[in-house]
Amino acid sequence: MDITRTLPEECIAKIISGTSPRDACRLSLVSRAFEAAATSNFVWERFLPPDYQEIISSSSSSSASLNMLTKKNLYFHLCDNSILIGNSNNTSFQIDKLSGKKCLMLAARELSIIWGAGDTPYYWNWISSTQSPVLPKSRFSEVAHLRSVCWLEIKGRIETKILSPKTKYGAYFIYSMENGCYGFQTPVKVSIRLENEVEGGDAINAYLNPRIWSGTHDQQQSNEELLQINQQDGRLPIRREDMWMEIEIGEFFNGSQVDNHGAVEMCLKEVQVLNGKSGLVVHGIELRPKEES
Numbered sequence: 357m358d359i360t361r362t363l364p365e366e367c368i369a370k371i372i373s374g375t376s377p378r379d380a381c382r383l384s385l386v387s388r389a390f391e392a393a394a395t396s397n398f399v400w401e402r403f404l405p406p407d408y409q410e411i412i413s414s415s416s417s418s419s420a421s422l423n424m425l426t427k428k429n430l431y432f433h434l435c436d437n438s439i440l441i442g443n444s445n446n447t448s449f450q451i452d453k454l455s456g457k458k459c460l461m462l463a464a465r466e467l468s469i470i471w472g473a474g475d476t477p478y479y480w481n482w483i484s485s486t487q488s489p490v491l492p493k494s495r496f497s498e499v500a501h502l503r504s505v506c507w508l509e510i511k512g513r514i515e516t517k518i519l520s521p522k523t524k525y526g527a528y529f530i531y532s533m534e535n536g537c538y539g540f541q542t543p544v545k546v547s548i549r550l551e552n553e554v555e556g557g558d559a560i561n562a563y564l565n566p567r568i569w570s571g572t573h574d575q576q577q578s579n580e581e582l583l584q585i586n587q588q589d590g591r592l593p594i595r596r597e598d599m600w601m602e603i604e605i606g607e608f609f610n611g612s613q614v615d616n617h618g619a620v621e622m623c624l625k626e627v628q629v630l631n632g633k634s635g636l637v638v639h640g641i642e643l644r645p646k647e648e649s
Contacts, residue, residue: 368393373402377431377456400427403456405520408434411449415439431456438495448495452645457520459644461530462512464500467641470509472500479505483637491532492599494639501534502636508544509625512641516550516620519610519643526646527605527622530596530639533565537635540565543590544626548606551618561590562603562624564636600639607646 372380372394380403384394393399404427405411412419416439422430431451438448438461446463465482472480483501485494502508510529519525527548533540545559593603605622622641626633 365389365393365396366398369396369398373399376454377403378454395426395428397427400431403431404434405451405456405458411441412439414441415449416441416445440495446496455523455645457523457645458518459642460514460519461495461640461642462514463496463498463640464638465496465498466512467500467638468511468513469500469638470507471505472510477503479503490534491637492639496640500638502634502638504632504634506630506632507627508633508636509627510623510638512622513619514643516610516618520645521610521612524607524609524646525620525643526607527620528602528642528644529562529605529622529624530600530602530642531564532600532637532639534635534637537565539631539633540636542626542629542631544624546591546603546605547623548608549621550608551621559623560606562605563590563592564601564603602642605641 368390372383372390375383377400380394380399384391408430409423412422415422422433422439425433432453434449434451435453438450438459441447441449444465446466448461448463450459450461451457452459469480479502481501481503482498483491485491485496485499491499512527529546540563543561543563546562547559591603593601596602605624608620610620620643
């Protein structure tokens with residue numbers, strides 16, 4: 357029996373809205389009736405975050421132009437394009453294409469960087485991301501550039517209520533290394549903890565400079581080569597499609613809205629060896645959903 361002849365489009369759309377964005381795209385190929393239902397605003401509004409209107413209205417992008425899009429086009433626009441939100445434009449928002457969950461990134465200006473406030477330019481300075489000919493393209497107007505420190509400590513904090521509930525998240529430090537960087541042969545320590553948890557936050561080794569593994573400073577290894585290296589001693593970075601490097605800080609589960617975790621705190625530091633360090637460029641810290649294993 358052809359259910360498209362017995363069920364109205366609204367019923368088919370309600371059924372499809374209980375699936376996933378991927379399933380909706382597949383079901384749109386079944387028939388014209390399924391295509392009409394699977395591309396409807398009703399279905400794709402269900403896949404958008406519940407507070408998407410509030411997020412868009414807080415964006416520096418034109419909320420009027422975004423609201424003119426169909427809900428399906430808006431969904432994929434927010435998957436493929438990050439938008440800056442908040443009063444300071446130092447947080448970016450995007451949607452995970454497979455799940456519709458929120459992805460958020462804190463700019464370097466939103467992080468707590470020891471000696472990096474700008475009043476001690478001998479240690480850190482802030483450079484325009486649009487004027488640098490060598491840096492990858494940034495989402496934000498400026499990035500933090502490490503000139504010279506011995507004590508490296510960078511922290512980020514974000515309220516869990518603005519993330520998607522019932523979601524496993526990974527937190528990633530996004531950065532670049534200048535030619536001539538030094539002091540990163542020693543691993544840094546990365547840790548993450550939910551604010552209301554007594555336990556957690558165990559520090560793990562992370563090697564920011566992948567070139568230390570190659571035996572030469574003028575040869576950049578590929579992601580595949582890095583993944584083949586023995587990682588028992590610590591985490592290694594990968595190069596992203598946008599040409600920034602990322603290294604995982606850790607992961608956490610964001611429960612329901614009533615769990616009241618408060619905030620998640622992320623930390624990257626090297627405060628033991630205290631050797632001179634230079635050449636690190638900080639883009640920010642990104643939080644995005646991880647697939648459940």
